[in-house]
Amino acid sequence: MRQVYLDYSATTPVKKEVLDAMLPYFTEVYGNPSSLYSISDASKEAIATARGQVAELIGATDKEIFFTSGGTEADNWALMGVTDALKNKGNHIITTKIEHHAILHTCEFLEKHGFEVTYLDVNAEGMVEPAALEAAIRDNTVLVSIMMINNEVGTLQPIRELAAIAKAHGVLFHTDAVQAAGNVEIDVKEMGIDLLSMSAHKIYGPKGIGALYVRRGVRISNYMHGGAQETRKRAGTENLPGIVGFGKAAEMAKANLQAHIDHCSSLRNYLVEQIMANLEDVHVNGSMEYRHPGNANMTFEYIEGEAMLLYLDMHGISVSTGSACSSKSLTPSHVLTALGIPVERIHGTLRMTVGDMTTKEDIDYTVEVLVKVVNKLREISSVSKEKGW
Amino acid sequence: MANMYNDKVMDHFMNPHNVGEIENADGVGTYGSPVCGDMMKISLSIDENEVITDAKFKTFGCGSAIASSSVATDMIIGKTVEEALAITNEEIIAELGGLPAIKVHCSVLADHAIKSAVYDYAQKHGKTYAALEGFDPNAEEDDHHDIPEEE
Numbered sequence: 001m002r003q004v005y006l007d008y009s010a011t012t013p014v015k016k017e018v019l020d021a022m023l024p025y026f027t028e029v030y031g032n033p034s035s036l037y038s039i040s041d042a043s044k045e046a047i048a049t050a051r052g053q054v055a056e057l058i059g060a061t062d063k064e065i066f067f068t069s070g071g072t073e074a075d076n077w078a079l080m081g082v083t084d085a086l087k088n089k090g091n092h093i094i095t096t097k098i099e100h101h102a103i104l105h106t107c108e109f110l111e112k113h114g115f116e117v118t119y120l121d122v123n124a125e126g127m128v129e130p131a132a133l134e135a136a137i138r139d140n141t142v143l144v145s146i147m148m149i150n151n152e153v154g155t156l157q158p159i160r161e162l163a164a165i166a167k168a169h170g171v172l173f174h175t176d177a178v179q180a181a182g183n184v185e186i187d188v189k190e191m192g193i194d195l196l197s198m199s200a201h202k203i204y205g206p207k208g209i210g211a212l213y214v215r216r217g218v219r220i221s222n223y224m225h226g227g228a229q230e231t232r233k234r235a236g237t238e239n240l241p242g243i244v245g246f247g248k249a250a251e252m253a254k255a256n257l258q259a260h261i262d263h264c265s266s267l268r269n270y271l272v273e274q275i276m277a278n279l280e281d282v283h284v285n286g287s288m289e290y291r292h293p294g295n296a297n298m299t300f301e302y303i304e305g306e307a308m309l310l311y312l313d314m315h316g317i318s319v320s321t322g323s324a325c326s327s328k329s330l331t332p333s334h335v336l337t338a339l340g341i342p343v344e345r346i347h348g349t350l351r352m353t354v355g356d357m358t359t360k361e362d363i364d365y366t367v368e369v370l371v372k373v374v375n376k377l378r379e380i381s382s383v384s385k386e387k388g389w
Numbered sequence: 390m391a392n393m394y395n396d397k398v399m400d401h402f403m404n405p406h407n408v409g410e411i412e413n414a415d416g417v418g419t420y421g422s423p424v425c426g427d428m429m430k431i432s433l434s435i436d437e438n439e440v441i442t443d444a445k446f447k448t449f450g451c452g453s454a455i456a457s458s459s460v461a462t463d464m465i466i467g468k469t470v471e472e473a474l475a476i477t478n479e480e481i482i483a484e485l486g487g488l489p490a491i492k493v494h495c496s497v498l499a500d501h502a503i504k505s506a507v508y509d510y511a512q513k514h515g516k517t518y519a520a521l522e523g524f525d526p527n528a529e530e531d532d533h534h535d536i537p538e539e540e
Contacts, residue, residue, distance in 0.1 A: 304426060306451035307402070310394075314403065325426045325451035330491065332426075344423035380408050380455060382419065382430040382447035389423050 001316040004362045008202075008294055008355030009151055009179060010320060014245065015204040015356075021248040022206065025241040033238050034229060043240055050247025057250040058177070058196060059187035060213050066230045067243050070210040071178035071199030073223070075102035075145075077212055077234070078174045078195045081220035082143045083110055086172075090140030094171075096120040096128055097338040098150050102197075103176055104334075120146075126155035126286040126339050133162055137169045144173050148180035148196075152322060152335040152351055153286030154295025156184060163192035172218060178202055178210075182253035183261070183292055194218050200242065204356065205249030209242030260356060264294035267354045267363055272296050274367040279374055281385060285339060285349065294354040297322075297336075299345045302384050303377040308350055311373040317366055322349040344389055394452060397486040401456035406463050409445040416513070418505025418526060421498050427454040429502040431462065435510055439470045446502070453492040454499075460484050461499035470507055474520035476500065501526075 005013075014022075031040030033047055051062045068074045083093065095107055097119045107117045118136045122128055128146055137144075144166040149156050159175055166173040174195035177186060182203035188196055195218065199210040212234075214220055220233075227235035253260070275282055281301035300308065305321030312319055322333030324347060332346040341349075354363070383389050394402070414432035421428040427450030434443040444462040448455050461481050465473040478496040482488050488496060505526040511518060 302449065304449060304451050304454075307455060310399075310402065310452045314399075323426065323451070325454075330426075342424075347423065347426045380405060380447060381449045382428050383423055383449045 002365055003316045003318075004358075004366055005318050006352040006354060006358070006362075006366060007318050007320055008358075009154075009292070009351065009353040011201045011207065012204045012355055013357065014201075014206055015249065015252065017252060018205055018245045018248045022241040022245040025244050029240070033240065034227070043238075046240065046244050046247075047238055050243045050250075053247035053251040053254075054198070054211055055213075057181060057186070057254045058198070058213060059189055060196075061216070063231070064188075064213050064216055066212050066214060066234050067238065067246070068210045068212055068234060069208055069236075069239070070201075071100075071176070071197050072102040072210075074197035074199070074210050074212040075100065075176055075178075076106050077220070077223035078197060079103065079106045079110065079143065079145060081223050082172055082174070082195065082218075083115055084221035085219040086142040090138075090142045092116045092118070092138050092141040093143050093145065094118045094120065094133065094136050094141060095145045096122060096147070098122050098126065098153075098155075098335045099145070099147050100151055100176055100178070103145055103147070116140075122155075122338050124340050125290075126150060126153045126335075127290065128157050128162065130158060130161045130165055133165050137165070137171060141169070141171050144171055145176070146173075147176040147178075148186070149177070149183065149292045150286070150335060151179050152333060153297045153339065154179070154292035154353075155286045156180070156290040156292065158290075159193065160191050163194075167192055179292060182250070182257070183264075183294070185257065188213055188215065195220070200246035200249055203249045203253045206242050206245040209239050209246045211246070256356075261293045263356065264354050264358075267358050267360065268294050268296050270360065271352060271354065271363045271367065272298070274363065275370065278367065278371045282374075283345075285336060285341060292353070294358075296352045296354075297349065298352070299341065299349045300374050301345060301348060302381050302389075303374060304347045305349055307377055308348075308370075308373055311377070312366075312369060315369045315373075317369060320351045322351065323347045344383075393489050393492075394456070395486045398453060398456045398488065401459040401485065402452040405455055405459035407445050407459065407466070408447065410447060411443055411445050414506075416506040416508075416510025418502050418507070418509050420502040420505050420526070421450070423449050426450060427495060427498050429454065429458050429498050431458075431502045431506045433465075433506045433510060435470060441465050441468055441470065441473055450495065450498070451492070453488050453495040456485060457481055457488075457495045457499040458502070461496075461503060465503060470510070471518065471520070473503055474507055474518055476503065 033043040163173040196213040201207040305323030324332040411432040415435040446458040478500040481496040
């Protein structure tokens with residue numbers, strides 16, 4: 001059976017070049033980078049090279065990149081570290097209702113420990129209104145954290161404008177760029193970003209490695225304690241093969257950026273067009289203008305997402321859904337809810353993300369199967385266009 | 390994902406039995422709502438001996454809701470109304486060879502949809518059944534929400 005992977009926002013396969021770069025660092029170059037003897041020199045050098053490669057992807061300097069265990073740790077560290085360092089200045093954080101749970105659940109934790117959090121709304125297109133941020137900033141605000149690209153609907157936020165507002169009030173600006181790195185041009189200096197989270201496995205690198213960019217001069221407390229690694233900012237023996245892989249993946253993402261964007265956006269647009277041409281009562285969620293190049297988030301009326309996902313899976317096609325029925329909590333997607341999409345339609349939502357390995361044939365096959373699946377489930381469904389919801 | 394369901398559930402989901410609506414049905418019932426994520430509509434043909442001669446369903450819902458609908462309609466065809474009313478959601482789950490704990494409510498949906506259809510039949514034909522005592526076909530049983538998130 002044909003296998004079509006359309007969930008590149010969940011994770012990506014490791015590219016061959018990345019794996020090849022990593023392999024020697026499991027068996028041949030294994031010295032602990034913290035050790036003083038000569039065999040560790042190669043480990044230290046490899047980390048320095050990777051740090052430079054990751055820094056270059058986002059326009060940072062080497063010294064501003066701190067490796068973490070992934071995007072989640074980077075998000076946790078940014079919030080916990082900044083709020084701790086600035087706890088005498090204030091206790092108010094501003095974020096949005098559409099953040100990843102790595103941000104939202106950390107904010108909830110901080111709320112239990114005396115911090116106040118404002119969760120900004122987004123408009124129907126999934127965009128944060130800069131005026132809403134301006135209005136939310138208070139004297140005691142210490143941090144604004146707004147994701148660059150949303151993981152579900154793929155909306156690209158006006159980061160420059162939002163960061164400028166934070167800066168005008170002397171407030172630090174963090175962005176979760178886990179979905180954005182390697183998918184849009186990022187220049188932290190030019191965009192005015194103080195802290196930025198990223199993850200390797202979203203850019204064809206390995207899982208379990210990420211980084212936090214911390215602009216030089218930003219005060220941040222440590223989050224992981226227990227060693228002098230990462231210039232004493234993040235303890236723990238370095239994930240050497242992971243760091244090397246992240247570096248290689250970042251280097252390739254930088255070199256291939258425009259080709260990657262063109263490839264993904266043309267296939268994504270083709271996917272959306274073909275679905276819209278072959279099915280009625282289908283909607284695209286979120287702005288098509290400011291969007292992740294590979295993301296298609298669509299609602300199929302009158303049917304439920306987990307059922308669609310299962311049928312597609314039986315045909316070798318991997319996608320994800322915002323339906324409550326597929327989540328462990330049985331709650332519908334908080335992102336789609338924030339966009340104002342009615343709950344019954346959220347249940348019928350699929351996220352499909354294309355990537356570098358996706359082909360036009362993959363899309364043709366997906367559309368062919370998806371049209372059959374949607375029509376079959378609509379035949380089974382107790383709601384329909386004629387009968388309404 | 391497919392691993393969360395056994396082969397029998399997957400078979401009833403992929404090839405559901407008794408999909409459709411009976412014209413001039415003797416009893417029609419709908420249970421659940423699209424807002425909750427699942428809604429089953431069931432229609433019954435019932436003969437003069439109170440035997441269910443046919444049952445059809447339409448369901449908006451996930452894989453287990455569709456599979457539960459399919460197997461539940463299979464189970465009641467050929468049974469008397471009293472026998473059909475005695476079927477519990479646990480028996481529907483057993484017939485499916487088990488459902489994940491988080492999907493148990495889908496079997497409740499099928500069980501309640503059957504009762505709703507019989508309720509409609511009883512109303513139209515002036516009949517009363519002990520098993521329907523206190524049953525409200527319009528009750529919104531919101532039993533599967535507010536489960537704390539675990540990620």
